[in-house]
Amino acid sequence: NGKIGLSIYFFMLGRSTRNSEILSIAEHILMDVYNTLGNFIIPTNFQNGLSGIAWGLCHLIKNDYVEGDPDEILIDVDHQIISYWNANKETLPVDLRLGLLGYLAYYTSRLEISQGHAKSVNQNIHTRVVSEIINRIGQLVEEEKFQHREPELFTLYWDLPLLLILLAKA
Numbered sequence: 001n002g003k004i005g006l007s008i009y010f011f012m013l014g015r016s017t018r019n020s021e022i023l024s025i026a027e028h029i030l031m032d033v034y035n036t037l038g039n040f041i042i043p044t045n046f047q048n049g050l051s052g053i054a055w056g057l058c059h060l061i062k063n064d065y066v067e068g069d070p071d072e073i074l075i076d077v078d079h080q081i082i083s084y085w086n087a088n089k090e091t092l093p094v095d096l097r098l099g100l101l102g103y104l105a106y107y108t109s110r111l112e113i114s115q116g117h118a119k120s121v122n123q124n125i126h127t128r129v130v131s132e133i134i135n136r137i138g139q140l141v142e143e144e145k146f147q148h149r150e151p152e153l154f155t156l157y158w159d160l161p162l163l164l165i166l167l168a169k170a
Helices: 003-017 020-036 050-062 075-088 100-114 121-142 159-169
Strands: none
Touching: 003 020, 003 050, 020 050, 050 075, 050 100, 075 100, 075 121, 100 121, 100 159
C-alpha cells in the first residue's frame, strides 16, 4: 500500500514505455517517500510501514530502477525495524501484512541485494534476523498456531504459499 507501490508502478511503466516524464514522476514519488521517513512515526509492518517501504527500495535497487547503497540508504530504517523486531518477536503473527512473513520478505530481499558486496556487519545482522524469523515460524507451526489450511475464499495473503516462497528465497 502507499506511495512506494505507486513509485514502483511508475518506474515499471516508465521503463516499459520509455517515457521520461513517467520516470520523473516515479522519482518524485520516491523522493517524497524517502523524505517522509524521518518526519513521521511510521509502523514497522509490511503493509503500511517501514519494512514494506524498505522492501520497495530494495526492489527498485535490485531491478536497476535506482542506484544506491542499501547499507547507507536504509541504516535508520534497519535500526527501527530491528529494534521493533527484538521487542516484539514473541507476539507477532505469521502473516505477511503485519507479521513475521513481512519481515522475512524484507530481510531476504535485503540479503539478496547485499550479495556481491563485501561481507558486512549489516549482512551478518540480517542473516541472523532471517534465521530467527524462520525459527520463530517453525515454533509457531509446531505449536499449531499457523494457518496452513487453504482459505475458503481466494486470497493473495494465504500464509502457507507465501512462507514456502520466502523459505525458498532464504
